[in-house]
Amino acid sequence: MAAATPPRASARSSRSKGQDFRLRKPAATDGPAVTALIAACPPLDANSAYCNLLQCTDFADFCIVAERDGQLMGWVSGYRPPSAPDDFFVWQVAVAEAARGQGLAGRMIEALLARAENAGVAHLITTVTDDNRASWALFEGLARKWRVSLHKSARFERDAHFAGAHATEWQARIGPLPTGGTSSEENG
Secondary structure (H helix, E strand, O other), rough: OOOOOOOOOOOHHHHHHOOOEEEEOOHHHHHHHHHHHOOOOOOOOOOOOOHHHHHHHHHHHOOOOEEEOEEEEEEEEEEEOOOOOOOEEEEEEEEEEHOOOOOHHHHHHHHHHHHHHHHHOEEEEEEEEEOHHHHHHHHHHHHHOOOOEEEEEEOOHHHHOOOOOOOOOOEEEEEEOOOOOOOOOOOO
16 A cells, blocks of 8 residues: 655654754764663663664664754664565664654654665564553554554564563564655754
């Protein structure tokens, strides 16, 4: 189904929305701020500081940060799975409390998909626990905006994969994504 606003063509400058967010690739120096932001955004699983440094360096093409007035306000990490290169897996989405309710998470994901490194992505995938309403609202909203399907299935089950120590992670598979231009909202 065609989207009214394809993710690769709909990115608008965040400044035009009056939000003054600067979206850019992360750098190693962002590692501590990313770690602090994730810690301030329960129920996100805390990664090690080293993991966040690797994401900010080795996986920078698949991650994005949002800054406002020199403060890190948003983070999305992801990657293209080697076994499914037409997919983009969103690992974590974190938005500072002061920046919530402004559509920042969706804009960061759209800016990631607009990057040349992500040309050819056909599906956006992620995993979310049942009780994470904010994440479900984000991904269901993106599917509606792009006018594509969202399929939900168990990926990592509580007992089989987490030995009962973590809730089941449900996979959301969104797509096929519409094709469009490669304009990007990133501004830095």
